[in-house]
Amino acid sequence: MTLLEVKNLKKYYEISQGLFKPKVVVKAVDNVSFSIKKGETFALVGESGCGKSTTGKTLLRLTGTTSGEILYKGKDLLALSAEKMRSLRAEMQMVFQDPYASLNPKMTIKQILMEPLRVHNKFQPEERLEKILKILEIVGLSKEHLDRHPNEFSGGQRQRIGIARAVILNPDFIVADEPVSALDVSVQSQVINLMLELQKEFGLTYLFISHDLSVVEHMTDRVAVMYLGKIVELVDTEELFANPKHPYTQALISAVPASHPKEVKERIVLKGDVPNPANPPSGCTFHTRCPFAMDICKSVVPALTEIESGHITSCHLYTNNKEEK
C-alpha cells in the first residue's frame, strides 16, 4: 500500500543578482517523483547540495514548493490549509541531523516532550506525563532525566530525545534527515538499533536521508540516488548494492572505504567536484564527471526509464546502445 506519493516535485530558489539583472534560478529539487510504501524505509542518498534534505523538508511542508504534487494517504498536502497541515503533522514527524541544534536549550526534556502533546491536544493533561515516561523508557532514558536541559546530555542521548519527540504522537511517517551522521561510531549503532526497534514496534514508515552508504545498505528497503536535484537511480537496496547501473551510483558505492585492510576495492575516483547547481551542465548533469560520457550526454537530458523490473535509472548507456557496459 502506498503511503506517500510524490509527483514531479520541484523546488526552485531564486537568487537576486541586483535590481535590473535577471534572477538566477537554482533548481534544488527538479522534477522528482517517487512513492513510499507503508512500513518500508525509503532512502534518499547523495552528496551535499544534491537536494535530498530539501526534498525531505518539502514533504512536511517545512519549505514551500514550486510545483508538483505530494499525496499522503491520497490527500494532496500542497492543497491543505496551514491549519489542516499542522494537525496532519501529528502523523508526519521529522528527526533532524544535528541533535545539538534541534533541541531548545532553554527547555527541559519534560517540556520538549510535552510540546507536541499540547499542540495536538492529545491525552488528558494528567495522562501526558505518564506517556512521556513511557516513551523515555522506550528510547533508553529514564525518569531522572525529565527535568534536565539538553546541554546536560551527550550527542547520542540528545538524538534519542529528538527521536522520542518525533515518536511520542504515534506518527505513521517519519522523515529522518541524517539522524546518525553527527554521532560517534559506537553511539551510531545504538541509535540505528533504536530506529529499527521503533519501526517494528509502531509500524513506522521512514524516509531516511543519508550520505553514509553503509548505513543505508544496512537499514533501508529502497533507495533513490540523487544528483543535482534529480533522481538518477531508484531501486531496491539489495539490488542497488549488488548491481548499480548509473555511473554515479557505481562511483558512490566504490568510494565507501573498505571495512578490512585486505579487502581490495576497485575504485572509481570521480574527477572534479559537484558542479554549481545555479549553473548546471547541459544534457545529463553528470556528464562532466562521468567516465563513460558520450556525445549525446552533453546535449540530451536522459529520461528516467525502467531498465529492469523495478530498477529505474536515467542514463544514456541503457537507453541507446544496450550492448555497451
Place this chain on the structure above:
Amino acid sequence: MTEVLLEIKDLGIQFKTGEGVVQPIRGVNFSLKKGETLGVVGESGSGKSVTSLAIMGLLPEKKSKIVSGSIHFNNQDVTHLKDRQFRKLRGNEISMIFQEPMTSLNPVFTIGEQLSEPLKQHKKMAKKDRKEAIINILKQVGIPRAEQIINEYPHQLSGGMRQRVMISLALLCDPKLLICDEPTTALDVTIQAQILELMKQIKSEKDMSLLFITHDLGVVAEMCDRVVVMYAGEIVESAEINELFDNPLHPYTKGLIDSLPTNNTRKSRLFSIKGQVPRPDEIGKGCAFANRCPYAFDKCIASAPPTFSTGEHLSKCWLQEPERQVKIQ
C-alpha cells in the same frame, strides 16, 4: 626505514577548568617510524586531538600543562620547547591538516598570500621563486588553473578544493611529519576518495611520515600501516593494521569493528557498545572501559590494567594477562 621519527613516552596532559583540574591524557605511549602511516582511532573525547596538539606545541599555554612524559621528535626533546623554538619546527618539519578546511583558512587573504606565509617564515626565497613554488605545489595536489587560484579567496573554492589547498599548505616546506586530524570527515564520499588517493600518492612520492587521526575505521583500513586505538585518554591497543582487524585483543576495539554496519547482516540489530565515553572526571581507579565492557570482571573495576604485549601487538586489558590470555570472540 626503521628509524624512529616521533616518540611519545608516558605523556600526561592536564587542563585547568573552572571546577578544578582534569587530565584528559593519561599516559600515552607510541612511536612513529620514518615513512610510516600511523592511525590514531578513537571517539570524540578520547584525547586524540589533544595529543596531536601537544606534538605541534599548540596546547593553550595558560590552561594546560604537560604533567608527565616526553615527546621526542627527530631525536630532539620538544616536550617543553619555548614557543619561539617551536615556530621553527611548525610548518617546516611538522605540519598539520585540520578537519574543517573553511575554518582553518583565513577568509580575508587570498590563497596565494596564505601559501606564501610558511615560505616567508622558513625559507629564504625571492618573491618570484616563491610564487613558482606555490603554483608547483598547487598543481601537485591536483588543483586546476593554479595560476588563477592563487588570487582567489577561500570562499570561492569548494570543500574538496579547500582541503587540497590545506594539504598543499602543509606540504610546502617538505615536512618530515604530517599530522592529519580527521582530514576527510567534513567531505563527501566521492571527494573523500579523491583526497585519500591524493594523500597516498603524495606519501609515496615524498617519503614522509603520516599521523592519521580519525574515528572512521574504514579510512584507517585504507590508509595506515599501524594503528593505535585511544579510549578515554589512554592507548588501549596498538597493532599492525591487518593484525588489528583480524585479531583485536581489546574488547573496545573489537566492539568498534563489530559495530560497523558492513560487518552485520542487513536489517539485523547492529552490535553496539552500551553506554558512552566517560568524562575525564568520571574515570575511577579501575579500567576506564570497565563499565561498558561485556567481559569485565572484579579485577577490571579494582585496578587499571598495565600494557601487555604479544610481540608487536600491545593491549591494555586484564584479559591479556600472561596467565589468562583469553581470546575474545
